[in-house]
Amino acid sequence: MGVEVKVEGLTKSFGRQVIWSDVSLTLPAGEISVLLGPSGTGKSVFLKNLIGLLKPDRGSITIQGNDLTKLSERKLYEVRKLFGVLFQDGALFGSMNLYDNIAFPLREHTRKSESEVKRIVDDKMEMVGLAGTERKLPGEISGGMRKRAGLARALVLDPEIVLVDEPDSGLDPVRTAYINQLFVDLNQQIGATFLIVTHDVNTARTVPDNIGLLYRRHLAMFGPREMLLSSEEPVVRQFLNAQRQGPIGMSEEKDVGELEAERQAGYEMPPLPPIALQLLPTDGQVRAGQRPPGAWCQANGVTPPPGSFQDPPGVAGSAGNARHAQSSGWTKPAGRADDDTLALPRVEG
Amino acid sequence: MSHPAWSASTTHTRRPERELMASEPITGGLRTAGNLFSFGLDTVVSLPRRPFQIREFIQQAWFIASVTILPTALVSIPFGAVIALQLGTLTRQLGAQSFTGAASVLAVVREASPIVTALLIAGAAGSAICADLGSRKIREELDAMQVLGINPIQRLVVPRVVACMLIGLLLNGLVSVVGVSGGYFFNVIIQGGTPGAYLASFTALAQLPDLWSAEIKAVIFGFIAAVVASYKGMNAGGGPKGVGDAVNQSVVITFMLLFFVNFVVTAIYFQVVPAKGS
Numbered sequence: 019m020g021v022e023v024k025v026e027g028l029t030k031s032f033g034r035q036v037i038w039s040d041v042s043l044t045l046p047a048g049e050i051s052v053l054l055g056p057s058g059t060g061k062s063v064f065l066k067n068l069i070g071l072l073k074p075d076r077g078s079i080t081i082q083g084n085d086l087t088k089l090s091e092r093k094l095y096e097v098r099k100l101f102g103v104l105f106q107d108g109a110l111f112g113s114m115n116l117y118d119n120i121a122f123p124l125r126e127h128t129r130k131s132e133s134e135v136k137r138i139v140d141d142k143m144e145m146v147g148l149a150g151t152e153r154k155l156p157g158e159i160s161g162g163m164r165k166r167a168g169l170a171r172a173l174v175l176d177p178e179i180v181l182v183d184e185p186d187s188g189l190d191p192v193r194t195a196y197i198n199q200l201f202v203d204l205n206q207q208i209g210a211t212f213l214i215v216t217h218d219v220n221t222a223r224t225v226p227d228n229i230g231l232l233y234r235r236h237l238a239m240f241g242p243r244e245m246l247l248s249s250e251e252p253v254v255r256q257f258l259n260a261q262r263q264g265p266i267g268m269s270e271e272k273d274v275g276e277l278e279a280e281r282q283a284g285y286e287m288p289p290l291p292p293i294a295l296q297l298l299p300t301d302g303q304v305r306a307g308q309r310p311p312g313a314w315c316q317a318n319g320v321t322p323p324p325g326s327f328q329d330p331p332g333v334a335g336s337a338g339n340a341r342h343a344q345s346s347g348w349t350k351p352a353g354r355a356d357d358d359t360l361a362l363p364r365v366e367g
Numbered sequence: 368m369s370h371p372a373w374s375a376s377t378t379h380t381r382r383p384e385r386e387l388m389a390s391e392p393i394t395g396g397l398r399t400a401g402n403l404f405s406f407g408l409d410t411v412v413s414l415p416r417r418p419f420q421i422r423e424f425i426q427q428a429w430f431i432a433s434v435t436i437l438p439t440a441l442v443s444i445p446f447g448a449v450i451a452l453q454l455g456t457l458t459r460q461l462g463a464q465s466f467t468g469a470a471s472v473l474a475v476v477r478e479a480s481p482i483v484t485a486l487l488i489a490g491a492a493g494s495a496i497c498a499d500l501g502s503r504k505i506r507e508e509l510d511a512m513q514v515l516g517i518n519p520i521q522r523l524v525v526p527r528v529v530a531c532m533l534i535g536l537l538l539n540g541l542v543s544v545v546g547v548s549g550g551y552f553f554n555v556i557i558q559g560g561t562p563g564a565y566l567a568s569f570t571a572l573a574q575l576p577d578l579w580s581a582e583i584k585a586v587i588f589g590f591i592a593a594v595v596a597s598y599k600g601m602n603a604g605g606g607p608k609g610v611g612d613a614v615n616q617s618v619v620i621t622f623m624l625l626f627f628v629n630f631v632v633t634a635i636y637f638q639v640v641p642a643k644g645s
């Protein structure tokens with residue numbers, strides 16, 4: 019039913035290069051969190067620390083009372099069974115076809131019969147839209163397909179914690195919308211804790227319950243989505259709104275002179291865009307981590323930007339069909355929305 | 368102390384080797400040697416761990432055999448011939464023609480066959496293993512495997528090491544047979560020696576421990592070649608170029624180690640096993 023991951027004071031460097039330091043955050047059990055950050059800020063390195071593939075210099079990662087950074091190798095292999103991980107390039111086994119790749123964890127860790135394995139694998143392949151490609155080798159398919167196959171493999175053991183590295187890079191906008199909806203649905207069905215690393219602002223605005231931003235070798239902010247989406251903090255604001263104006267430049271950070279010039283030019287940051295509604299599970303069930311829209315803002319006395327939590331006419335987000343179900347309020351939509359094929363082509367990249 | 372990430376010990380840091388090499392050449396080199404050694408130990412420790420990967424082992428053994436048998440046979444025929452020619456001339460100069468057979472058998476069985484085996488295991492099998500594991504490493508397959516709860520040392524390295532040892536053993540036998548036959552052919556047919564003298568002389572000087580020691584050498588060489596290749600492959604970094612570099616380094620390191628180990632084992636052998644007739 020989802021497991022909490024508690025990270026405290028984590029610092030990682032390679033040789034003399036500090037990647038990030040003193041990162042503390044808690045991934046609440048059963049909720050979806052997104053980790054954002056400019057390229058090269060060490061998001062992938064962070065994921066690898068979470069699963070014990072890399073060892074941090076300092077700090078602790080606590081899962082079910084175990085500090086991952088101190089576990090013996092053997093114990094670590096046990097704890098890793100809680101995880102389903104999608105690597106940035108899928109990390110499929112090149113010598114096996116897609117079917118065997120996805121069946122691999124089942125054959126290794128369960129005593130299921132081949133027919134049961136087949137049923138589960140077929141189900142997961144269908145879910146990520148790869149039915150019919152079972153016999154293909156990873157070298158023979160596109161990057162987006164490899165990614166979806168990697169996701170199917172990560173999900174096959176019903177993990178408690180799902181870590182996903184850039185699900186949307188190399189995917190077209192329609193597939194991205196499907197994958198995002200899939201995460202929300204999965205989270206509702208298996209209740210796992212999700213951490214999604216992404217660059218895609220649209221994903222960050224509509225999918226997660228919590229957002230974190232890595233920047234300048236530390237965690238700039240981590241918290242409920244409404245906190246970050248309504249934040250006035252320049253870096254957060256710039257990143258979540260994909261603007262050029264702000265402290266982030268082409269080469270990681272703008273230099274002081276450039277920032278000063280920008281300020282003297284009297285440039286005002288554009289106003290915060292409205293906070294979009296969150297994606298809802300397609301079957302109308304409520305996810306464990308889901309909170310009513312605007313609840314955080316209300317509880318903290320923050321006025322959300324005008325137009326927030328509404329279905330903006332003419333603006334189609336990747337919210338797809340869920341958006342429609344949602345416009346009547348946060349309560350469960352009455353019927354099962356089954357028009358996703360109709361709603362999806364309107365998605366913008 | 369930094370171990371490879373899959374090390375059986377409690378730490379799992381992997382420092383980037385490039386960086387260490389660049390900044391501190393000597394300690395970096397020592398660290399690599401230490402890591403290689405602890406990797407070898409991890410492999411030995413994982414050897415008895417169940418379940419043994421029979422399928423991977425058979426596939427690898429078959430693969431290694433298929434890339435090494437033909438070149439080995441082709442190399443050992445001229446090798447045996449050269450030794451026979453050299454010794455045939457030398458023994459005539461010394462007036463000891465009757466020992467030509469024995470001398471060439473000793474040379475082939477004791478030294479030539481383990482060396483030929485070593486060259487082929489390192490050059491053909493080692494480079495293939497290193498390239499294979501290296502490309503798995505940069506595709507993050509090894510990371511994925513660890514995340515799926517599988518130790519790559521047990522799953523991938525152990526079967527390769529055992530396969531290399533087995534094939535080393537077989538190749539060494541092959542080289543001995545082919546080399547001795549080649550020697551016989553050149554000595555008896557080309558140089559006009561007598562078959563009887565050839566055969567009689569080698570029972571006079573050669574002894575069974577010669578063969579055993581050669582076989583032991585070949586097994587050790589197989590182990591070293593596979594461990595170095597696996598280590599280099601699993602620590603490859605920096606994209607496809609990193610894999611190329613790793614293969615290159617693994618072959619060079621293996622050659623150096625094998626010739627050194629060969630010297631040590633030979634020296635020990637002569638201490639332990641008294642030469643026949645002395």
Ligand SMILES: Nc1ncnc2c1ncn2[C@@H]1O[C@H](COP(=O)(O)OP(=O)(O)OP(=O)(O)O)[C@@H](O)[C@H]1O
Nearest residue numbers: 032037055056057058059060061062063064382383
């Ligand atoms: N094994 C390693 N050895 C040395 N440096 C590394 C290693 N892995 C990553 N780095 C460095 O760490 C930094 C962060 O890399 P990382 O891949 O985590 O970035 P990222 O945030 O995932 O970027 P992107 O969004 O482009 O995927 C980079 O500067 C990279 O060079």
Ligand SMILES: [Mg+2]
Nearest residue numbers: 061062106183
């Ligand atoms: Mg990355």
